[in-house]
Amino acid sequence: MNKKSGNPWALLPLAVFLIIFIGSGVITNDFYKMPVIVAFLISAAVALFMNQEERISTKIDVFCKGAGDSNIILMAIIFILAGAFGNVAKEMGGVDSTINLSLSILPENLLIVGLFIIACFISFSMGTSVGTIVALAPIAIGVAGKISIPVGLALGAVVGGGMFGDNLSMISDTTIAAIRTQGCEMRDKFKVNFIITLPAAIITAIILGIITSGNQLTLDTEYTYEIVKVLPYLSVLVAALFGVNVFIILGGGILFAGTIGLYYKSFGLFGFIQAIATGISGMEDLAMIAIIVGGVVELIKFNGGIQFILEFIRSRIKTKKGAEFGIAAIVSIVDICTANNTIAIVMAGPIAKDIAKEYDIDPRRSASILDIFAASCQGLIPYGAQILIAAGLASISPLAIMKYLHYPILIFIFGILAILFGYPNLETKAEKVS
Numbered sequence: 480m481n482k483k484s485g486n487p488w489a490l491l492p493l494a495v496f497l498i499i500f501i502g503s504g505v506i507t508n509d510f511y512k513m514p515v516i517v518a519f520l521i522s523a524a525v526a527l528f529m530n531q532e533e534r535i536s537t538k539i540d541v542f543c544k545g546a547g548d549s550n551i552i553l554m555a556i557i558f559i560l561a562g563a564f565g566n567v568a569k570e571m572g573g574v575d576s577t578i579n580l581s582l583s584i585l586p587e588n589l590l591i592v593g594l595f596i597i598a599c600f601i602s603f604s605m606g607t608s609v610g611t612i613v614a615l616a617p618i619a620i621g622v623a624g625k626i627s628i629p630v631g632l633a634l635g636a637v638v639g640g641g642m643f644g645d646n647l648s649m650i651s652d653t654t655i656a657a658i659r660t661q662g663c664e665m666r667d668k669f670k671v672n673f674i675i676t677l678p679a680a681i682i683t684a685i686i687l688g689i690i691t692s693g694n695q696l697t698l699d700t701e702y703t704y705e706i707v708k709v710l711p712y713l714s715v716l717v718a719a720l721f722g723v724n725v726f727i728i729l730g731g732g733i734l735f736a737g738t739i740g741l742y743y744k745s746f747g748l749f750g751f752i753q754a755i756a757t758g759i760s761g762m763e764d765l766a767m768i769a770i771i772v773g774g775v776v777e778l779i780k781f782n783g784g785i786q787f788i789l790e791f792i793r794s795r796i797k798t799k800k801g802a803e804f805g806i807a808a809i810v811s812i813v814d815i816c817t818a819n820n821t822i823a824i825v826m827a828g829p830i831a832k833d834i835a836k837e838y839d840i841d842p843r844r845s846a847s848i849l850d851i852f853a854a855s856c857q858g859l860i861p862y863g864a865q866i867l868i869a870a871g872l873a874s875i876s877p878l879a880i881m882k883y884l885h886y887p888i889l890i891f892i893f894g895i896l897a898i899l900f901g902y903p904n905l906e907t908k909a910e911k912v913s
Contacts, residue, residue, distance in 0.1 A: 485791075489784030491529065492775055493826075496522035497816045504818075504862065515822060516764055519771045526778040538778060545777020546770045554659040554825075555766035559759045560729040561650045564715070565605060566758025567733050567751065571740025572708045577604055578614055579702035580709055590622050591636050591691045592684050595886075598640020599680060604712035606650035608641030608858075608865050615640075616872045628691060634869040635883025636687055638858060641865060642887055643680055645820070646854035647672055649715055650729070652765060652821045657850040660828025661835065663842035665725060672847040674903045679889035686885050705743070711736040769825050776829045788830055789837060802838035803898045806831045806845055807852045818863050820853035827853075851894040858887030 496518050503513035527538050545551070568574070578601060594615065602611040615637045623633035645651050649665055658668050711732050718728045737751045746754060779785060792805045809830060814823035827849060835845040857863050861877035866884075870877040897903075 485787035485789070486783030487787050489529070489779050489782035489787065492522040492526035492779060493784075495525045501816055514764075515817070515819065516768050516771065519768060519775065523771055523775050523778075526775050526782075529778075530782050538781075541781045542774035542778055545780075546774035548773055548777070550659045550662070551769055551773035554655060555769050557655045557659070557725055557729070558652055558762045558766045558769065560726065560733070561606065561652065561655065562760075562762030563755045563758035564650060564711075564729050564732045564736065565607070565610075566761065567740065567754045568605075568711050568736040570750070570754040571736050571743065571745040572705065573711055573736060573739075574601075574605065574610070574614065576704040576706070576708035577601055577712060579704035580706065583702045583704065589688055589691070590626060591628070591633055592687045594619050594622065594633065595636040595640045595684060595687055598637045599643040600640075602641045602644025603648045604644070604709075604716070606644065606648035606652070606654075608638075608645035609868060611641040611644065612637055612865055612869050613872075616869050620873050626691070629879070629883070630873050630875055631879035631881075632687075632690065632883045634873060634875075634880050635885065638865050638869050638880065639683055639884060639886030642854050642858040642890075643676070645857075646676060646850050646890070650732075652762075653824055653850050653853060655725075656769070656821055656824040656828060657846040660824065661832055661842040661846040661849070663846050666721070667843045668846040668850075671843045671903055672850060675847060675851060675893055675897045676890050679886060679893045682889055683886040707739060708743075711739065765821060768822060772822070772825050773829075776826070780829070785830055785833055789833060792834060793837070796838075799838045799840060800898055800901070802834050802840060803844070803848055806834055806840075806848050807894065807898065810849050811852045811856045814853045814856040815860060818857070818860060820850075820857035823853045823857075824849050848894065848898070851890055855887045855891035855894065859884055859891075 499518045499521055500513055500515065523542065527535065527542065530538065598611050598615055601614065602608050605611065616634060619633035619637045620630055623630045645653060647669060648654060649669065654665065654668065658665050714735055715728055715732045718731070733755065740746050740751060741748065792802065796802055796805055806827070810823050810827040813827050814820050817823055817826070831845050831849055834840070835842060858865060859881065860866070861881055866877045866880055869880055
């Protein structure tokens, strides 16, 4: 398994994946028609049959080495634990209580701003933008109709808020993928990421407030909630910020949410177990995709593809900032092609790590760049799940929402500014994880 020189043909499996995935989307007008895992399996087959100089058994060993990398396996386990926690918390009523708690404090004179902030809170708590949009979009549609503003504006606020948590949540699959591929701690990545994106969230709220000033509605519905059912989300957040091991965080969160569900009779013992199983099964595809991608990337690396990318970047980029822009560009392009920010990070992560090592980029920073630019692109593409779901619920064109996607645009801008001006300053290496 000698190190290969740069070879552009080694990137053919990635090209095959993109052709299959994008081609099927264009032909069927449905970018989710082709299962991602099938497209990656075909890509893996292409990678295995390349480089005829090597025996197939050698290439299979290389594939298994990449697929079984400790970071990949840990990522897969964390994915399924996060899925279990999310579903148990949902089944015991945590999602409904979190939404109703948020709506009960919604300011009547700043309804759309309030929806954006609530979407930020819910997505941050649940770690999912899609789940947040599904829950809040009907409310946003109703509010828009009653205060006579474009439905696209209300949904744009919800989609933006959804991407806030998708990018920052401690249990978001994108956060998990970013920290595992770059080798940093969750809380450290969160701090860097938060500093960069917080101004974007504040400016988004200000813009929404200006646009909708004067539009007021009294919500006459009584939103009931039980604060204890919100506690599992808060406990996960607090534990993560204090640097508790992610396995303890998620395992404890599952038990905490399950105990509350059992006490309030949201489910019985076997209902609790079934909720765990359902949550795990919901993340199985993503875990398997991470494993297959790990193997494919290792084969691409073995055949000289990663080296080619590094040589290509090195020949055009001479500075650390240039390398950071390279990482941002790679993950953005992959997300635009795959319409899935988690998969984009899983695919781009190993390349980003090599670039970061080459140009001495802090892992916290490379993880943040990956997550920010993947989230921005995912929140802007009209064929992404987030916009398609919001548009489908409102029976409007995705284009009607896109012009109101202030937050995804702003985090892209602030991501660029963070690279240009080198903030936040990470010169102190005390917290850096090797």
